[in-house]
Amino acid sequence: MTAKKRNRYVYKAVHTNSGYSRNKKVRKFFKIFFYLVFFGGIVYGLYFGINELLSIVYKSDKIIIKDINIVGAKNITKAEIKELIPFKIGDNLLKVKLSETESEIKKLKPELKNIVINRRWQKIKIKLYERTPEAFVMQNGEIRGIDFDDKPFPLCGFMSEMKIPKIVYKNDEERKRLLDFIKRFKFVCDGFLDNILEMRINNTDDIIFVTADNMTIIWGEEMPEHLPNKFKKFRKVYEDAISRYKQIEYINMNLYSSGRIIVKPVAGILAE
Secondary structure, three states: OOHHHHHHHHHHHHHHHHHHHHHHHHHHHHHHHHHHHHHHHHHHHHHHHHHHHHHHHHHOOOOEOOEEEEEOOOOOOHHHHHHHOOOOOOOEHHHOOHHHHHHHHHHHOOOEEEEEEEEEOOEEEEEEEEOOOOEEEEEOOEEEEEOOOOOEEOOOOOHHHOOOOEEEOOOHHHHHHHHHHHHHHHOOOOOHHHHEEEEEEOOOOOEEEEEOOOOEEEEEOOOHHHHHHHHHHHHHHHHHHHHHEOOEEEEEOOOHHHOOOEEEEOOOOEOO
16 A cells, blocks of 8 residues: 555544544433433422422311320420410411420420420320429529439429428539439438438538438438448438437438447437
8 A cells, every 4th residue: 555545544534533423422412411401301390399289288278287285294284385386276287397396495494304296197296204303402592493414494383392302512513413312312212302301511521411300410421332221220220219319419320331320319308
């Protein structure tokens, strides 16, 4: 093959391949364009179709709130909750913002441990989980309840009549320590907490009880591992002391670990 023919062949091959490549790119472009238009149309149709469907649903008298059912209310009244919820009978069921409503009510009602709101057919169900006070505390000049979550909250209903101790503390650390002690003591004391009016920590770091009959009990070391046996011994001494003396100034449990408990009657007056 001569050089002239070879050059003509190379030129023709190059231009033929170049044309095929351009055609391939054009076809690919139109293919992509077709798919974009096709799927865009589907999305457009779905968007306006869903909006139209929602518009119909929102206007339907079948999707409205016909009942608001509140359960779990003991000290908090149902009327209080109904005043706080941002919806009412006759509102659209699907427009209720459940999570936002739960969060807002928990902020406004610290006496609630939790609140769960669910949709039902033509109904909203509100489940309340109230806090139970384990002790009383003073906060901003008012008596409040406090639970084992260390959350003070306003008293409502019959809470103020509960037989639980008032805890007196100088700082948050003391309050938490007293709450932890009450939590452990509650399950071994067989109802003795009902007799305790006040609980505090004295200057020597001992836990002190004051009972309903004005007796001071110096508990001494907390000793969680010995708490059940220590309380049994205390209960026996306490019952013996109140049977023998008309009034007792204090019972000191500080020397319990060495086998001694000190009982001091008021002026040594014997019980009648």
